[in-house]
Amino acid sequence: MIAPISGYCPRVVDQELDGLLAELPAVSLEGAKGVGKTETARRRATTRYELDQPGVLELLEADPRRVVTGPEPILIDEWQLFPSSWDLVRRAVDEDPRPGRFILTGSASPETPPTHSGAGRIVTVRMRPLALSERDAEQPSVSLRELLTGARPPITGSTRMSLDRYVDEILVGGFPGMRSQPGRGQRARLDGYLDRIVDRDFSAMGHRIRNPTALRRWLEAYAAATATVASYETIRDASTRGESDKPARTTTAPYRDTLERLWILEPLPAWVTSRNHLTRLTVGPKHHLVDPALAARLLGIDGGALLSGQTVGPTIPRDGSLLGAFFEALVTLDVRVYAQGAEARVRHLRTKRGEREIDLVVVRDDQRVVAIEVKLSYEVDDEDVVHLQWLADKLGPDLLDAVVITTGEQAYRRKDGIAVVPAALLGP
Numbered sequence: 001m002i003a004p005i006s007g008y009c010p011r012v013v014d015q016e017l018d019g020l021l022a023e024l025p026a027v028s029l030e031g032a033k034g035v036g037k038t039e040t041a042r043r044r045a046t047t048r049y050e051l052d053q054p055g056v057l058e059l060l061e062a063d064p065r066r067v068v069t070g071p072e073p074i075l076i077d078e079w080q081l082f083p084s085s086w087d088l089v090r091r092a093v094d095e096d097p098r099p100g101r102f103i104l105t106g107s108a109s110p111e112t113p114p115t116h117s118g119a120g121r122i123v124t125v126r127m128r129p130l131a132l133s134e135r136d137a138e139q140p141s142v143s144l145r146e147l148l149t150g151a152r153p154p155i156t157g158s159t160r161m162s163l164d165r166y167v168d169e170i171l172v173g174g175f176p177g178m179r180s181q182p183g184r185g186q187r188a189r190l191d192g193y194l195d196r197i198v199d200r201d202f203s204a205m206g207h208r209i210r211n212p213t214a215l216r217r218w219l220e221a222y223a224a225a226t227a228t229v230a231s232y233e234t235i236r237d238a239s240t241r242g243e244s245d246k247p248a249r250t251t252t253a254p255y256r257d258t259l260e261r262l263w264i265l266e267p268l269p270a271w272v273t274s275r276n277h278l279t280r281l282t283v284g285p286k287h288h289l290v291d292p293a294l295a296a297r298l299l300g301i302d303g304g305a306l307l308s309g310q311t312v313g314p315t316i317p318r319d320g321s322l323l324g325a326f327f328e329a330l331v332t333l334d335v336r337v338y339a340q341g342a343e344a345r346v347r348h349l350r351t352k353r354g355e356r357e358i359d360l361v362v363v364r365d366d367q368r369v370v371a372i373e374v375k376l377s378y379e380v381d382d383e384d385v386v387h388l389q390w391l392a393d394k395l396g397p398d399l400l401d402a403v404v405i406t407t408g409e410q411a412y413r414r415k416d417g418i419a420v421v422p423a424a425l426l427g428p
Contacts, residue, residue, distance in 0.1 A: 159422045182303060324376040
């Protein structure tokens with residue numbers, strides 16, 4: 001049962017944000033529209049300039065320095081609508097570098113970047129849709145931060161989260177203000193979100209769309225490529241199947257660039273390291289939208305179709321089912337949220353011929369890693385851990401821990417030391 005969120009939903013990023021504001025003068029909270037940036041920032045601000053409100057932008061254009069005046073902390077919400085605010089904050093910080101002075105939020109990177117990057121003055125923090133633990137789906141019993149210590153902690157816990165519930169969470173998504181039971185109303189909310197991207201946000205970013213239908217088809221093909229390493233040529237061809245006159249790369253490349261600037265696409269980079277004997281690794285990203293719910297709506301698929309293994313939308317080569325790809329996307333969102341809180345990065349690993357693949361590699365600054373495989377299965381057998389065992393042989397002590405994420409009920413360690421963790425039991 002999906003419960004709408006009432007009141008403020010505590011976020012993993014809260015602790016990171018508070019820690020940075022205690023030490024630094026300015027923090028910019030960036031992410032897609034609807035992930036909860038404004039509400040999180042409001043709770044910490046004394047003065048607020050919400051630039052998407054009528055009249056506020058006009059006032060600041062008449063008196064730009066007003067944006068850095070008032071009781072602190074000062075919130076500048078949707079700062080990209082008034083790009084000079086970035087440079088005004090930077091100069092204010094140069095004049096007075098006390099911690100906790102400014103919070104900026106942004107739903108897009110501006111077409112014309114600020115004249116100065118703000119490096120050393122304004123620190124950027126990414127905010128994503130709600131992870132499972134933030135949705136109160138279950139009380140997690142396994143901490144990614146603890147796994148990253150390399151202490152190989154005991155793995156325990158149980159959950160009654162069913163496959164049907166995971167499917168519901170995939171379809172509903174993690175945008176706090178848009179959560180309700182799967183159904184027509186929820187689908188309409190997500191459709192409206194996607195329509196705004198195509199009809200309004202692209203033009204607001206300075207990119208005129210001459211053929212909105214072509215953009216929509218490209219987005220559908222990208223959604224069908226979720227959790228794959230399909231080339232962008234493959235995605236383009238899938239979006240124009242049956243058409244002899246394919247659009248040039250110069251036509252489709254702006255789609256990708258603009259959607260990344262809007263934080264709607266979040267490809268998962270490949271892990272490339274020189275500290276061990278791993279060679280011949282692919283460098284291409286895995287494809288992910290900011291939330292798998294958007295991918296499901298773009299393809300027009302519901303829970304029944306996912307559970308029955310139906311294939312819909314543009315044809316993209318993949319290993320496994322579409323539900324398996326969406327479940328991996330849900331886990332990838334969770335791991336990205338938790339890894340950021342632990343000051344780690346998330347990558348994927350795949351050999352060039354595809355013989356070996358690790359879905360998620362969580363990387364510490366010292367390049368030691370936790371490897372995670374995602375399995376749409378209730379139980380784990382020896383075949384499911386072959387790639388993790390291969391990586392353990394390659395990395396030795398640089399592999400801090402190895403984990404299989406499942407849809408099962410019990411969290412435990414196998415005799416070979418590999419952790420088995422239901423997705424609902426993984427937390428920060």
